[in-house]
Amino acid sequence: MILEGKMKRKVLFFTALSVLAFGQSEKSYIGKGNGYGGELKVNVKTKGEEIVDLELISHKETSPVVKRAFPVIKERIIEAQSPIVDNVSGATYTSFGVKRAVAQALKAQGKDYGKITVKTGGPKEEIAYLEPVNTDIVIVGGGPAGLAAAISAKEAGAKNIILIEKLDILSGNGKFDMNFFDLINSEAQKKNGTFDTVEAFVKDKANKMDTIERTQAQAEGAFKLDAWLRGMGIELNHNYGLRNHMAEKDAYAGEEIQDGLEKKVKELGIDVRTGTKGLDLIVKDGEVTGVKVQNKNKFYDINAKAVILATGGFSHNKELLAKYAPGSETLATSNQMSATGDFIPVFEKNNLKMDNLDVLSIFSFILVPSRDLTGGGDGYILVNQEGKTFLKDKPTSMERAKSIEAQTGSYAYYIYDQDLYDSFYRLQKHNNLGLHTKAETIEELAKKLNIPVEELKNSTKTLRKEGPYYGAKVQSAIHMTKGGVVADEKTQVVNTKGEKVKGLYAAGEVTSTSAAYSAAVVFGRIAGEEAANSIK
Numbered sequence: 012m013i014l015e016g017k018m019k020r021k022v023l024f025f026t027a028l029s030v031l032a033f034g035q036s037e038k039s040y041i042g043k044g045n046g047y048g049g050e051l052k053v054n055v056k057t058k059g060e061e062i063v064d065l066e067l068i069s070h071k072e073t074s075p076v077v078k079r080a081f082p083v084i085k086e087r088i089i090e091a092q093s094p095i096v097d098n099v100s101g102a103t104y105t106s107f108g109v110k111r112a113v114a115q116a117l118k119a120q121g122k123d124y125g126k127i128t129v130k131t132g133g134p135k136e137e138i139a140y141l142e143p144v145n146t147d148i149v150i151v152g153g154g155p156a157g158l159a160a161a162i163s164a165k166e167a168g169a170k171n172i173i174l175i176e177k178l179d180i181l182s183g184n185g186k187f188d189m190n191f192f193d194l195i196n197s198e199a200q201k202k203n204g205t206f207d208t209v210e211a212f213v214k215d216k217a218n219k220m221d222t223i224e225r226t227q228a229q230a231e232g233a234f235k236l237d238a239w240l241r242g243m244g245i246e247l248n249h250n251y252g253l254r255n256h257m258a259e260k261d262a263y264a265g266e267e268i269q270d271g272l273e274k275k276v277k278e279l280g281i282d283v284r285t286g287t288k289g290l291d292l293i294v295k296d297g298e299v300t301g302v303k304v305q306n307k308n309k310f311y312d313i314n315a316k317a318v319i320l321a322t323g324g325f326s327h328n329k330e331l332l333a334k335y336a337p338g339s340e341t342l343a344t345s346n347q348m349s350a351t352g353d354f355i356p357v358f359e360k361n362n363l364k365m366d367n368l369d370v371l372s373i374f375s376f377i378l379v380p381s382r383d384l385t386g387g388g389d390g391y392i393l394v395n396q397e398g399k400t401f402l403k404d405k406p407t408s409m410e411r412a413k414s415i416e417a418q419t420g421s422y423a424y425y426i427y428d429q430d431l432y433d434s435f436y437r438l439q440k441h442n443n444l445g446l447h448t449k450a451e452t453i454e455e456l457a458k459k460l461n462i463p464v465e466e467l468k469n470s471t472k473t474l475r476k477e478g479p480y481y482g483a484k485v486q487s488a489i490h491m492t493k494g495g496v497v498a499d500e501k502t503q504v505v506n507t508k509g510e511k512v513k514g515l516y517a518a519g520e521v522t523s524t525s526a527a528y529s530a531a532v533v534f535g536r537i538a539g540e541e542a543a544n545s546i547k
């Protein structure tokens with residue numbers, strides 16, 4: 012094997028280190044850093060001068076993020092033999108905390124890496140334009156829709172599939188605390204004695220923002236979904252309400268589904284390229300023939316017989332929010348940083364039809380500052396820092412969001428009693444994680460939250476007479492963008508003349524109205540199958 016340039020230097024470097032390390036005993040150094048959720052500790056194992064392993068001993072990071080990001084940052088640090096490496100995108104603060112912890116630990120070995128800030132990264136690569144890559148299907152976006160599309164395309168017989176994801180970790184917004192709505196004919200429903208049908212689903216879900224054909228396709232997809240997921244070992248065993256599902260009574264659906272989809276994609280040997288951003292469509296004579304992509308400073312084309320877009324929404328793009336839903340751009344969002352609607356300008360440029368871009372879903376309460384979705388149920392009281400209630404009766408979600416934004420500090424306190432605590436899993440979870448404040452009396456709660464006691468007592472008269480009481484600092488947040496590119500019931504994208512665009516499919520939140528978890532998986536699955544069938 013002939014090794015070139017950088018690779019050869021790397022092998023020589025590691026060989027030299029290994030020779031030096033030979034016969035040396037392993038040593039452990041523990042360092043601390045601050046991540047997204049607070050302090051984390053890393054055990055750095057060395058042999059002589061060589062960093063041989065990293066172990067995350069403790070942390071308060073978001074579990075589905077740290078689980079995906081730590082192996083990546085660990086690999087980077089071991090490969091570079093230094094904490095001066097690029098952050099894992101999608102986990103910037105976790106990466107920063109780990110890098111700091113490693114640098115601190117290695118001080119005991121006499122190493123000084125200087126001041127590591129959030130912006131500290133590895134050496135920049137030269138800009139390079141690479142040869143094009145050819146494949147059968149390219150999928151842009153590695154969230155629920157993209158992963159489902161990759162699996163179903165493979166199952167439908169497509170041989171060569173490339174999935175690109177602009178972050179360094181997969182699963183998009185789907186990996187967070189997610190309830191899976193709109194699932195029918197599930198094992199869990201049957202166990203509950205719930206009889207549900209495609210017809211009933213269509214009747215309940217038909218709405219003027221979407222075509223009846225798409226609602227029918229979603230219903231049929233939802234009917235087959237539980238069996239498909241279970242075939243991959245993904246079990247949604249808890250059904251509540253009519254069609255809502257969680258993995259278990261005390262476990263959300265997001266991690267269960269996303270871990271399972273990622274595992275399956277790996278098993279199927281799909282070429283997954285993380286850290287790779289889709290920039291533009293390659294269009295020839297009205298037909299889409301590939302995607303232009305960027306990986307760090309490397310640019311190349313992926314030519315494909317079919318392209319599936321699964322890039323999610325634009326809740327994190329203030330410019331697009333200001334353009335399409337003016338006034339919403341000042342609100343917080345629950346979404347991860349990559350929900351930036353990168354392809355909206357591409358749709359405009361190529362005269363692809365878009366719809367419902369002004370329609371947003373607002374989540375009532377996210378925690379300040381951690382942004383976890385919180386709250387729920389009835390019987391809570393919302394007060395401002397002065398302890399006063401301020402909401403008008405029955406506000407719309409946007410009115411609530413704007414009222415909270417207008418309060419001191421642009422936040423409010425979500426105050427509740429033991430009855431609400433007992434009825435809501437999310438509140439129990441957040442208390443267990445120490446994210447809410449608990450007190451035996453209203454006086455104590457007021458003190459802990461720095462709210463005037465008399466005002467809080469006055470505002471909370473409708474709560475239970477005896478404690479404990481709870482409180483959390485909250486805002487409302489943009490949760491999903493409902494609009495996007497228009498696709499038909501087979502997920503084929505449509506242009507402004509109403510014609511189907513050859514070679515282009517779209518699924519999930521990037522499309523008009525498919526903005527919800529189950530719809531993303533259902534239409535992702537359809538897109539994979541349709542794209543695979545189109546190239547046979």
Ligand SMILES: Cc1cc2nc3c(=O)[nH]c(=O)nc-3n(C[C@H](O)[C@H](O)[C@H](O)COP(=O)(O)OP(=O)(O)OC[C@H]3O[C@@H](n4cnc5c(N)ncnc54)[C@H](O)[C@@H]3O)c2cc1C
Pocket residue numbers: 151152153154155156157175176177178181182183184185187188189190191192287288289290321322323324345346347349350351352353354384490491518519520521525526527528529531
């Ligand atoms: C905190 C939170 C909780 C939620 N809870 C629920 C819930 O309980 N129930 C529910 O139904 N829905 C919920 N949602 C909404 C749900 O997560 C989304 O509807 C769903 O994730 C959409 O899937 P998607 O694959 O279309 O998009 P995403 O999950 O956004 O995935 C898109 C992926 O594409 C990548 N990408 C973007 N641009 C590019 C590019 N240019 N090149 C390459 N890759 C790109 C992104 O990085 C991302 O990984 C929640 C959302 C959030 C943020």
